[in-house]
Structure formats: structure tokens, C-alpha cells
Amino acid sequence: MHELAVTESVLDIACKHAQKAQATKVTDIYLVIGRLSSIVDDSIEFYWNIISKDTICEEAQLHFNRVPAKLVCQECAHEYILEGDLTACQNCQSVNIRVLSGDEFHLESIEIQR
Amino acid sequence: MTQNRIKIVENILNANDHLANENRRRLSQHDIFSINLMASPGSGKTSFILATIKALIADAYQIGVIEGDTAPVTIDSDKINAAGMPAVQINTGGECHLDAVMVENALNQLPLDALDLVIVENVGNLICPAAWQLGTHSNILIASVPEGDDKPYKYPNIYRGLDVLIINKIDLLPYIDFDMDYFRRGVEILNPGLRSFPVSCTTGEGIDDWFHWLKAKLS
Ligand SMILES: Nc1nc2c(ncn2[C@@H]2O[C@H](COP(=O)(O)OP(=O)(O)OP(=O)(O)O)[C@@H](O)[C@H]2O)c(=O)[nH]1
Ligand SMILES: [Mg+2]
Numbered sequence: 644m645h646e647l648a649v650t651e652s653v654l655d656i657a658c659k660h661a662q663k664a665q666a667t668k669v670t671d672i673y674l675v676i677g678r679l680s681s682i683v684d685d686s687i688e689f690y691w692n693i694i695s696k697d698t699i700c701e702e703a704q705l706h707f708n709r710v711p712a713k714l715v716c717q718e719c720a721h722e723y724i725l726e727g728d729l730t731a732c733q734n735c736q737s738v739n740i741r742v743l744s745g746d747e748f749h750l751e752s753i754e755i756q757r
Numbered sequence: 758m759t760q761n762r763i764k765i766v767e768n769i770l771n772a773n774d775h776l777a778n779e780n781r782r783r784l785s786q787h788d789i790f791s792i793n794l795m796a797s798p799g800s801g802k803t804s805f806i807l808a809t810i811k812a813l814i815a816d817a818y819q820i821g822v823i824e825g826d827t828a829p830v831t832i833d834s835d836k837i838n839a840a841g842m843p844a845v846q847i848n849t850g851g852e853c854h855l856d857a858v859m860v861e862n863a864l865n866q867l868p869l870d871a872l873d874l875v876i877v878e879n880v881g882n883l884i885c886p887a888a889w890q891l892g893t894h895s896n897i898l899i900a901s902v903p904e905g906d907d908k909p910y911k912y913p914n915i916y917r918g919l920d921v922l923i924i925n926k927i928d929l930l931p932y933i934d935f936d937m938d939y940f941r942r943g944v945e946i947l948n949p950g951l952r953s954f955p956v957s958c959t960t961g962e963g964i965d966d967w968f969h970w971l972k973a974k975l976s
């Protein structure tokens with residue numbers, strides 16, 4: 644999708660917080676990304692290596708915590724993890740479903756040196 | 758030298774969301790209702806905007822349109838101008854979606870004091886626009902019959918953030934294998950109770966119902 648724009652946002656946020664903490668170097672960046680967001684880790688890594696050059700985040704390692712998409716049926720309370728295609732409730736076939744997790748899309752923390 | 762872990766927990770698109778909120782405040786201050794219109798290429802976004810302008814023009818409403826395209830073309834904005842309304846063309850330079858910054862710039866070029874409604878025609882794409890808030894009051898998707906009845910299952914994210922769904926090109930239903938029940942079941946899982954309007958921009962069928970919904974928002 645729009646991995647370049649996303650990677651730029653990650654860099655902005657990481658640099659902002661690193662400067663605030665008076666870091667000399669950022670070594671690791673921890674991202675939490677739900678399965679429902681169509682983001683490809685490999686392309687983020689690809690852009691990251693290019694755009695982080697000559698910044699405080701250069702060579703920082705990206706870590707992806709992929710949160711599974713968890714759904715709950717509102718009719719029978721059955722909970723299930725979405726693996727592939729979207730389906731109705733696997734227990735009672737109801738379409739009255741709520742998403743419990745999988746939407747996550749944030750920068751959780753950074754590891755810095757100072 | 759010390760090594761420290763710093764907790765941040767910031768939404769990755771926070772900066773965009775923040776600016777989107779600014780856009781929304783600005784539009785509300787001008788008493789403008791605004792729509793982010795998303796869809797696949799060719800689903801009828803421009804046709805739908807033109808049909809909406811035609812329906813509203815009799816009541817002297819003023820409508821500003823922001824046209825997003827990935828290339829420097831003015832085909833769509835020329836059509837809006839020809840219908841008598843101001844339009845701003847945004848060339849995203851290949852980017853697959855509009856973002857709040859682009860919309861802010863476009864708003865600077867519209868006569869906001871004179872407008873009642875702003876419609877943003879997003880870039881034709883079912884994936885990326887879903888993630889980028891623009892600051893409009895209403896997120897609307899046009900799904901058109903020829904695209905097929907499986908789109909909610911293949912592009913779930915875009916359906917989840919919707920306020921209204923337009924099902925366009927219903928004049929083609931007799932010619933196309935489109936299972937409306939299957940389609941609606943997918944929509945229901947993703948967005949329970951979503952308001953939807955089946956329309957044909959070609960024949961005008963269903964446009965009245967949409968028009969009534971919109972007019973209630975404008976008054
Ligand atoms: N049969 C039929 N054709 C339609 C309808 N609405 C739009 N079309 C046709 O669909 C084609 C695409 O319409 P546009 O309005 O340009 O679609 P768009 O989504 O703005 O396209 P892009 O901006 O290029 O992504 C045109 O040939 C329209 O005449 C409809 O309700 N029925
Ligand atoms: Mg168009």
C-alpha cells in the first residue's frame with residue numbers, strides 16, 4: 644500500500660522522541676501492527692534503510708509485533724482468529740460479528756543510547 | 758554510555774490524524790458538511806458527484822469539489838467546473854491516496870465562506886485511502902455492480918470505517934452475476950447496520966433517497 648509514507652511517519656516519531664530523550668543513537672524500534680492493516684513488513688524495512696540514513700535512527704533495528712485479528716460473535720459469543728478470508732461466525736454462521744483486535748498500528752517503544 | 762528503553766505508544770499516523778482534526782474543525786466553522794468519497798477506479802465517483810450537484814443545484818446549494826488523481830490530469834475537475842461548481846485538482850504524484858496535508862492545501866484554494874458542501878473524490882483505490890483520515894465529516898464508499906459481489910471480503914478495511922455505502926450501477930444488475938445477499942452479508946459483518954443507497958447514476962434510480970439523506974445533513 645503506502646509503505647513509504649508509513650515509514651516516514653515512523654522515522655518522524657522515533658526521531659522526535661529520541662531527541663526529547665537526548666539520545667545519541669536509536670538502536671531498536673518496536674512496532675505493533677494488527678493483522679487487519681495491509682502493511683508489508685519487507686517494504687517498510689526496504690524504505691527504512693534508505694530514509695533513516697544520516698539520522699539518529701540510522702541502522703536501528705525494526706521489530707514488528709503482529710497482533711492477530713480476533714473476532715467475537717455477538718450471537719453466540721464464540722471467539723475466533725481470522726486466518727485467511729473474512730467469514731461469518733464459524734460456530735453459528737451469524738454475521739453479527741465484532742472485531743476485538745487486529746487494528747493496532749502504533750510505535751510502541753524505542754531503545755536508545757545516550 | 759547507557760542503553761534505555763523509552764515507551765512511546767504513538768499511533769503511526771498520528772500527525773495525519775491530528776491535521777485531519779484541524780481540517781474538520783475548519784470545515785465545521787464554515788458550516789460546511791464534507792464527504793470523503795472512496796472507490797475503485799471507474800466505479801462512478803465523478804458521475805455520482807455530478808448527479809449530486811444536479812440534484813442540489815435547484816436549491817441553490819454551493820458545492821466545492823476536491824479531485825485527487827495520481828497524475829497531473831484535470832479531466833474530472835473540468836467536469837465539475839462545467840457543472841458550475843468550484844473544483845481543485847490535486848495531483849498526488851503517484852501516491853495511492855490523499856492525506857490530510859493535501860486536503861488542507863486544497864481547502865486553501867476553495868471559497869469556503871460560500872460553500873455548503875465539500876466533496877473530496879479520493880484516488881481510485883480500495884486499500885490505502887482507508888488508513889488516511891482527511892478530516893471530512895463522512896466517509897462514503899461507492900461499490901459498483903461490475904466490480905463483483907466479493908469486494909467486502911477482499912477489502913475489509915475500507916468497509917469498516919464507513920458512514921455510508923453507495924451501491925452504484927444497479928442498472929447493470931440484470932446483466933451481471935452479482936449476488937446482492939452475499940455482498941450485503943459481507944458488509945454486515947464488517948459494518949453492522951451501515952446505511953446504504955443502491956443507485957444508478959445513469960438512470961437516476963435511487964438518487965432521490967440519497968439526496969434526502971444528504972439534504973438532512975446540510976440543513
Ligand atoms: N451503466 C452505468 N454506468 C455508469 C454508472 N455510473 C457511472 N457509469 C460509467 O462508469 C464509467 C466511469 O465513471 P466515472 O464517474 O468516471 O468513475 P470514477 O470513479 O470517477 O473514475 P476514476 O476517477 O477514473 O477513478 C463512465 O463510463 C460512466 O459513464 C451507472 O450507474 N451505470
Ligand atoms: Mg473520477
Ligand SMILES: [Zn+2]
Nearest residue numbers: 716719732735
Ligand atoms: Zn456465533
